[in-house]
Amino acid sequence: MRHITITDMRVHVIKVPVQATHSHGSGDVSAINAVVLELVADSGHTGWGEASPWPVFTGTTEANAAALNTHLRPFIVGANALRREQILSMADRAIVNCSEAKAALEMALLDVVGRTLGVSAGQLIGGRQRDSVPVSFTVANPDFEEDMEIIAHLHGSGVRIFKLKTGFHDHGFDIMRLEKIRETHGDGVDLRIDYNQGLKATDAIRTLRDFESFKLSFIEQPTPRHNLEAMAAISAAIDTPIMADESVFNPREALIATKMKLADIFSLKVMKSGGIVRAQEIAAIAKAAGIGVYGGCMFETGLAHLAGAHLVSSLSEIDLGCEFYMPSYYAKDDILAEPFPIRNGAVHIPEGPGLGIDIDRDKLANYTVETL
Numbered sequence: 001m002r003h004i005t006i007t008d009m010r011v012h013v014i015k016v017p018v019q020a021t022h023s024h025g026s027g028d029v030s031a032i033n034a035v036v037l038e039l040v041a042d043s044g045h046t047g048w049g050e051a052s053p054w055p056v057f058t059g060t061t062e063a064n065a066a067a068l069n070t071h072l073r074p075f076i077v078g079a080n081a082l083r084r085e086q087i088l089s090m091a092d093r094a095i096v097n098c099s100e101a102k103a104a105l106e107m108a109l110l111d112v113v114g115r116t117l118g119v120s121a122g123q124l125i126g127g128r129q130r131d132s133v134p135v136s137f138t139v140a141n142p143d144f145e146e147d148m149e150i151i152a153h154l155h156g157s158g159v160r161i162f163k164l165k166t167g168f169h170d171h172g173f174d175i176m177r178l179e180k181i182r183e184t185h186g187d188g189v190d191l192r193i194d195y196n197q198g199l200k201a202t203d204a205i206r207t208l209r210d211f212e213s214f215k216l217s218f219i220e221q222p223t224p225r226h227n228l229e230a231m232a233a234i235s236a237a238i239d240t241p242i243m244a245d246e247s248v249f250n251p252r253e254a255l256i257a258t259k260m261k262l263a264d265i266f267s268l269k270v271m272k273s274g275g276i277v278r279a280q281e282i283a284a285i286a287k288a289a290g291i292g293v294y295g296g297c298m299f300e301t302g303l304a305h306l307a308g309a310h311l312v313s314s315l316s317e318i319d320l321g322c323e324f325y326m327p328s329y330y331a332k333d334d335i336l337a338e339p340f341p342i343r344n345g346a347v348h349i350p351e352g353p354g355l356g357i358d359i360d361r362d363k364l365a366n367y368t369v370e371t372l
C-alpha cells in the first residue's frame with residue numbers, strides 16, 4: 001500500500017466531569033477539557049487523536065482547536081497518512097507551539113494507518129518491549145480523608161505507587177500526608193511527590209531536605225520551569241532523585257537539561273513533546289546521558305492514555321511506572337468504547353489495530369461542547 005489519503009477531518013471540543021477538584025502547586029483542576037481530532041481516510045477507516053491542554057502548563061483548548069481546525073487543516077486533508085513524519089514536519093512549520101495539537105495529529109495518523117494495515121500503533125513506532133507497566137495514582141484532593149479512602153480502595157486492587165501533589169497548602173500538610181500513608185500501608189508502597197513548580201528557589205533545598213527520610217522514588221519539578229539553575233542546584237544538594245517535568249518539553253530542552261544536570265529523571269508526556277516519536281527522542285537523549293524516564297500524562301481521557309501506553313511499552317527502560325489512571329480512577333466517565341486496561345495495579349498495553357480501543361461515539365457526543 002502506497003497511499004492512505006485523509007479525506008476529511010472534524011475537531012470536537014469536549015469536557016468530561018471528574019470526581020473531585022485536584023489541587024497542584026500551579027493551580028486547581030475540576031474537569032478534563034480536551035480536543036478530539038477525527039480523521040477520515042479513503043481506506044474506509046477513521047483515526048482518533050486527543051489534545052489535552054492545561055492553560056497553566058501547556059496551553060488552552062481554544063488555541064489547540066484553532067491550531068487543528070484553522071492552521072493545520074490545509075496540511076492534513078489530502079495528505080498521505082503513510083508519510084506521518086513529513087506531515088508533522090509541515091505542522092511544525094505551519095504553527096509554533098501547540099504541542100498538544102501535534103500530539104493529537106500524530107495519534108490520529110497512527111490510529112488510522114494502524115487500523116487500515118491491521119497493526120497496532122505500538123508496532124508502527126518500533127514495537128513493544130513489555131506488555132504492562134505499573135500504574136501510579138495521584139493524591140491531590142485538598143480533602144485528604146477522601147484521598148485516604150481512595151488509596152485504601154486502590155491498594156486493595158493492587159496499586160502500589162502513589163504520587164502526592166505538594167506545595168498547594170503548607171509544608172506540614174505535605175509531611176502529615178506522607179506519614180499517614182506510610183503508617184497505614186507500610187513500606188510496600190512506592191511514594192513520590194510533585195510540586196508543579198510550587199516552591200520558591202530561595203527556600204527549596206531546606207524544604208526538600210525534610211523529605212529525605214521518606215525514601216521517595218522522586219521529587220518532581222520543585223521550582224519554576226525556566227529556573228534551570230535552581231533545578232540543577234537542588235539536584236546536586238538532595239539525595240532523593242529529582243524529576244524534571246515542566247522544565248523538559250522537547251528534545252532541545254532535554255539536551256539543555258542534560259548539559260546542566262538539572263534532573264535525574266525526565267517525565268515523558270506526549271502532550272509536551274508533540275507526540276510519541278518526539279518523546280522517544282527525549283528518551284534516547286536521557287538514555288545516552290544516564291537519566292531515567294517516566295510515563296507522565298496531563299488531564300486526559302483514555303484516548304490520549306492509549307498513546308502514552310504505546311510510548312512506555314516501546315522504551316528500553318521505564319523503571320518508575322506510569323500515571324495513566326484518569327479514566328479509571330479520576331474522571332466520571334470516558335470516551336473509549338471499552339474500559340482503559342488497568343488490572344492488578346498495572347496498565348496493560350492493548351493489542352488491537354491502531355491505538356487499540358475504539359471511540360464510543362455516543363459518549364463523545366454526550367461530552368462534546370463544540371464541533372468544528
Ligand SMILES: [Mg+2]
Binds near residue numbers: 194221246267
Ligand atoms: Mg508533574
